[in-house]
Amino acid sequence: MKLLYTTSKLGVGERIYQAKRVTQEPRADVPEKIRSISGANKRRHSSGSESEPEEDPSSSEEEEEQEQDPEKSSGSAVNAAEKAEEGVGKAEAEQPPAAPSAPVPQAAPSRAPCQPAVFIPVDRTPEIQEARLKLPILAEEQVVMEAINENPIVIICGETGSGKTTQVPQFLYEAGYASSNSTIGITEPRRVAAVSMSQRVAKEMNLSHREVSYQIRYEGNVTDETKIKFMTDGVLLKEIQKDFLLSKYKVIIIDEAHERSMFTDILIGLLSRIVPLRHKKGLPLKLIIMSATLRVEDFTDNTRLFSVKPPVIQVDARQFPVTVHFNKKTPLDDYSGECFRKVCKIHRMLPAGGILVFLTGQAEVHSLCRRLRKAFPYQKNNSAGGEDDKEDSVEEIRKFKKSRKRRKVLALPKIDLNSYSVVPVDEGDEDRDIDSDDDAAGSDLDLDLGDGDSGEDEKSDSSLPLFVLPLYSLLAPEKQAKVFRSPPAGTRLCVVATNVAETSLTIPGIKYVVDCGKVKRRFYDRITGVSSFRVTWISQASADQRAGRAGRTEPGHCYRLYSSAVFMDFEKFSAPEITKRPVEDLILQMKALNIEKVINFPFPTPPPTEALAAAEELLIALGALKEPPTTGRLKEQLAAKLSCPISPLGRVMATFPVAPRYAKMLALSRQHDCLPYTITIVSAMTVRELFEEFDRPAVSEEEAAQLKGKRARFLQMQKVWAGQGPMQKLGDLMVMLGAVGACEYAGCTRSFCEENGLRYKAMLEIRRLRGQLTTAVNSVCADAGLYVDPKMKPPTEAQVTYLRQIVLAGLGDHLARRIQAEELLDDKWKNAYKTALLEDPVFIHPSSVLFKELPEFVVYQEIVETTKMYMKGVSAVEPEWIPALLPPYCHFGKPLENPPPSYCPGTGRVLCHRPSVFYRVGWQLPAVEVDYPEGIERYKHFARFLLEGKVITELSSYSKCLLSSPLIMLKTW
DNA sequence: GAGCACTGC
Numbered sequence: 001m002k003l004l005y006t007t008s009k010l011g012v013g014e015r016i017y018q019a020k021r022v023t024q025e026p027r028a029d030v031p032e033k034i035r036s037i038s039g040a041n042k043r044r045h046s047s048g049s050e051s052e053p054e055e056d057p058s059s060s061e062e063e064e065e066q067e068q069d070p071e072k073s074s075g076s077a078v079n080a081a082e083k084a085e086e087g088v089g090k091a092e093a094e095q096p097p098a099a100p101s102a103p104v105p106q107a108a109p110s111r112a113p114c115q116p117a118v119f120i121p122v123d124r125t126p127e128i129q130e131a132r133l134k135l136p137i138l139a140e141e142q143v144v145m146e147a148i149n150e151n152p153i154v155i156i157c158g159e160t161g162s163g164k165t166t167q168v169p170q171f172l173y174e175a176g177y178a179s180s181n182s183t184i185g186i187t188e189p190r191r192v193a194a195v196s197m198s199q200r201v202a203k204e205m206n207l208s209h210r211e212v213s214y215q216i217r218y219e220g221n222v223t224d225e226t227k228i229k230f231m232t233d234g235v236l237l238k239e240i241q242k243d244f245l246l247s248k249y250k251v252i253i254i255d256e257a258h259e260r261s262m263f264t265d266i267l268i269g270l271l272s273r274i275v276p277l278r279h280k281k282g283l284p285l286k287l288i289i290m291s292a293t294l295r296v297e298d299f300t301d302n303t304r305l306f307s308v309k310p311p312v313i314q315v316d317a318r319q320f321p322v323t324v325h326f327n328k329k330t331p332l333d334d335y336s337g338e339c340f341r342k343v344c345k346i347h348r349m350l351p352a353g354g355i356l357v358f359l360t361g362q363a364e365v366h367s368l369c370r371r372l373r374k375a376f377p378y379q380k381n382n383s384a385g386g387e388d389d390k391e392d393s394v395e396e397i398r399k400f401k402k403s404r405k406r407r408k409v410l411a412l413p414k415i416d417l418n419s420y421s422v423v424p425v426d427e428g429d430e431d432r433d434i435d436s437d438d439d440a441a442g443s444d445l446d447l448d449l450g451d452g453d454s455g456e457d458e459k460s461d462s463s464l465p466l467f468v469l470p471l472y473s474l475l476a477p478e479k480q481a482k483v484f485r486s487p488p489a490g491t492r493l494c495v496v497a498t499n500v501a502e503t504s505l506t507i508p509g510i511k512y513v514v515d516c517g518k519v520k521r522r523f524y525d526r527i528t529g530v531s532s533f534r535v536t537w538i539s540q541a542s543a544d545q546r547a548g549r550a551g552r553t554e555p556g557h558c559y560r561l562y563s564s565a566v567f568m569d570f571e572k573f574s575a576p577e578i579t580k581r582p583v584e585d586l587i588l589q590m591k592a593l594n595i596e597k598v599i600n601f602p603f604p605t606p607p608p609t610e611a612l613a614a615a616e617e618l619l620i621a622l623g624a625l626k627e628p629p630t631t632g633r634l635k636e637q638l639a640a641k642l643s644c645p646i647s648p649l650g651r652v653m654a655t656f657p658v659a660p661r662y663a664k665m666l667a668l669s670r671q672h673d674c675l676p677y678t679i680t681i682v683s684a685m686t687v688r689e690l691f692e693e694f695d696r697p698a699v700s701e702e703e704a705a706q707l708k709g710k711r712a713r714f715l716q717m718q719k720v721w722a723g724q725g726p727m728q729k730l731g732d733l734m735v736m737l738g739a740v741g742a743c744e745y746a747g748c749t750r751s752f753c754e755e756n757g758l759r760y761k762a763m764l765e766i767r768r769l770r771g772q773l774t775t776a777v778n779s780v781c782a783d784a785g786l787y788v789d790p791k792m793k794p795p796t797e798a799q800v801t802y803l804r805q806i807v808l809a810g811l812g813d814h815l816a817r818r819i820q821a822e823e824l825l826d827d828k829w830k831n832a833y834k835t836a837l838l839e840d841p842v843f844i845h846p847s848s849v850l851f852k853e854l855p856e857f858v859v860y861q862e863i864v865e866t867t868k869m870y871m872k873g874v875s876a877v878e879p880e881w882i883p884a885l886l887p888p889y890c891h892f893g894k895p896l897e898n899p900p901p902s903y904c905p906g907t908g909r910v911l912c913h914r915p916s917v918f919y920r921v922g923w924q925l926p927a928v929e930v931d932y933p934e935g936i937e938r939y940k941h942f943a944r945f946l947l948e949g950k951v952i953t954e955l956s957s958y959s960k961c962l963l964s965s966p967l968i969m970l971k972t973w
Numbered sequence: 974g975a976g977c978a979c980t981g982c
Contacts (some may be wrong), residue, residue, distance in 0.1 A: 656982095
């Protein structure tokens with residue numbers, strides 16, 4: 001079957017203003033005349049617009065658009081009234097407002113929210129102006145702005161390429177939403193997007209980075225003059241913590257809302273409440289949600305979120321048509337092989353244009369790269385590039401030398417498109433065409449290729465060089481960058497990628513997409529938190545997104561290695577992140593915003609109740625939330641569930657931008673100068689994949705030897721970093737600390753990382769995170785005086801012990817105990833550990849430095865299930881620490897008589913030894929000294945100590961004169 | 974004795 005992915009023609013799109021259909025009627029409380037001003041306020045206003053505010057924008061505007069002078073925007077065509085306003089706008093833009101020149105009619109509450117009657121001129125270059133006019137969204141400016149002016153919340157739907165991200169902020173700026181010292185805020189789900197969008201918009205508007213700025217986790221260029229601010233979604237969430245009403249913004253745009261990232265979802269929930277609050281205060285805030293797909297029901301039909309349905313504006317995209325070809329048969333498991341065959345066919349038979357293949361993981365990517373390179377070898381004819389591509393096999397190099405003599409200029413196949421029909425019919429194994437009525441796609445001929453093997457693909461063919469590149473997130477950035485450069489002359493680019501290429505990275509020049517239809521996802525067990533990775537089918541939206549990657553620069557083709565029937569069985573959208581992940585970090589953030597009844601929060605899609613309960617339970621155990629009452633009426637107890645308020649400790653923890661378990665470690669580390677070490681360990685645990693992977697299969701013997709050498713070197717270093725003697729008990733966390741310490745000591749250079757098996761990018765991220773955490777800790781305790789020391793000394797033995805205790809206090813729910821010999825019933829429990837929540841055995845991961853040690857008690861960073869359940873990031877724990885540091889997880893028995901209770905003169909407390917068991921699993925724990933439990937017995941002991949003169953030492957001389965021994969106080973009467 | 978996609982504070 002042949003389906004058309006998108007059919008809009010360049011620049012001219014039919015316009016749908018769904019707002020008129022989807023949304024509520026125009027607000028009754030808005031006088032007609034005021035609404036019409038929004039029409040008159042436009043540069044290309046028509047004289048009729050004042051009386052015809054509902055005029056269809058697509059009918060009358062067309063010609064005006066053609067006539068429009070690029071210079072117009074500099075102000076020449078603005079009518080007199082607007083010119084007057086412009087003066088105001090200019091004054092505001094260039095100097096602090098002398099007087100509140102009320103462009104925003106905040107004083108009139110009965111009126112439609114915020115109607116800036118200003119026009120801020122922008123001086124764009126003619127080239128920019130011309131390029132802008134091609135963007136479909138530009139034709140919708142009036143519709144968009146009218147909707148925004150008249151509604152507090154607007155949803156804009158437009159696929160990639162509609163220009164909404166770059167243009168809507170400019171519309172708002174021109175309409176005065178950045179005047180009076182306020183800001184237009186735009187959130188992006190990725191850092192690169194925030195940075196690059198700010199740069200592009202600054203350039204388009206001919207403004208400096210002081211006015212169009214960005215803010216991401218570690219850096220930004222925001223100034224007092226900033227008018228348009230791009231930021232990552234997490235940054236805005238943090239800002240809400242400081243200023244709940246976001247008073248410096250007049251508009252917030254949430255971009256890429258369809259991706260449904262966790263922070264985006266929370267922001268939308270929060271903003272749904274902030275917008276009405278701001279309205280009440282007479283300082284209206286506009287919320288614009290921008291989404292690529294039509295997946296907006298979660299927003300529009302969610303009355304808890306938005307009681308009034310926000311209008312939805314749909315904008316066309318300037319995408320080229322992509323013809324979608326489905327396989328007739330769906331390969332059961334060898335999708336990788338099917339990819340190979342499909343790429344071979346495309347490369348042999350179809351015209352020039354890059355190929356992008358979607359696979360699921362690194363190993364698959366590398367193996368397909370090898371196969372393709374073997375089939376269509378490409379050899380560099382000049383080594384001047386200096387880049388040695390280690391993935392080129394020895395064999396290929398040998399072949400290259402052989403063939404050099406008869407080497408001609410490499411060229412792409414010049415196939416006769418009309419002779420395509422000579423392909424045997426039985427190979428045309430695809431779903432047969434449903435007629436595509438799109439000319440643009442048809443012009444590229446019928447490019448169905450059929451599935452299955454034609455049998456000759458494996459033969460090496462050096463006359464058809466294919467420039468094959470791998471692409472995945474963990475690939476070193478300099479290797480990633482290769483895909484953005486144009487391939488060597490005479491070759492065809494073929495990028496074999498994971499899901500990074502779906503949203504995060506856009507590769508230029510892709511004409512063919514090969515989509516295996518699968519994705520590797522991380523799954524979390526909602527109760528135990530154990531994660532695993534599974535390869536699953538993608539969603540329809542995801543498949544369309546992948547297909548769209550073929551139509552960025554010209555019409556393209558997408559080959560789906562599954563049938564249209566299978567496609568129809570895909571879920572429409574993948575589930576929002578918030579429903580699939582542990583949410584303890586989010587809940588802590590929300591509690592810090594004093595949202596106690598998290599269950600009542602207007603989530604666009606709420607997380608499962610079990611996830612909320614697990615999060616609340618963990619936060620209580622960490623001491624971040626106040627414990628709910630365990631006495632009183634059952635009803636009250638239930639009501640208190642999931643509504644615990646935050647504790648002072650929780651507030652401190654919420655200021656640290658790391659997972660709550662790690663935040664707890666930071667909060668504890670003031671003692672014994674452990675902070676710099678805890679900060680480093682926490683940073684290292686937060687950044688993923690510190691170490692290079694050497695276990696991947698090698699291409700050649702040479703490479704195998706190289707990998708072996710690197711691996712040996714790394715294992716050696718691992719031993720060094722793990723420390724000596726008792727220090728080794730900090731386990732994998734000691735390795736992290738040692739690795740980061742050594743790397744920083746050496747100046748955190750790329751070469752040091754490469755030599756020692758460290759991921760350079762990870763080390764840079766750790767360095768920045770250490771900086772951020774150091775600042776955060778300093779701002780909590782001003783006298784800490786911390787700084788990031790590149791020459792940080794290793795911790796002392798005593799400090800390592802404290803660090804182990806700190807780690808235990810944070811990872812209390814991640815405690816595991818080794819199966820004792822006498823408990824060993826089944827061989828599958830050999831070397832195994834038991835945890836509180838899991839029935840099944842868990843094991844220390846073989847990569848752990850404690851793999852052979854097998855301490856009785858360990859804590860782990862995470863459990864990942866592969867062939868077994870493996871604990872990663874393991875650290876050893878002394879049994880007696882458990883009751884002392886994790887009282888919430890221990891059930892204590894009666895105070896022991898031996899050793900006897902004692903009095904602590906320093907603190908004035910009555911102490912005793914109590915045995916305990918670990919919750920749920922009932923492990924016997926050593927008796928430790930704790931406060932004597934509340935009750936009459938405690939007072940009896942106190943009375944005895946008082947009489948003995950231990951409380952007031954002066955009394956000790958009298959104790960002998962007492963008629964009875966002070967011990968009589970303990971008697972039961 | 975191993976094999977992890979992607980991203981934000």
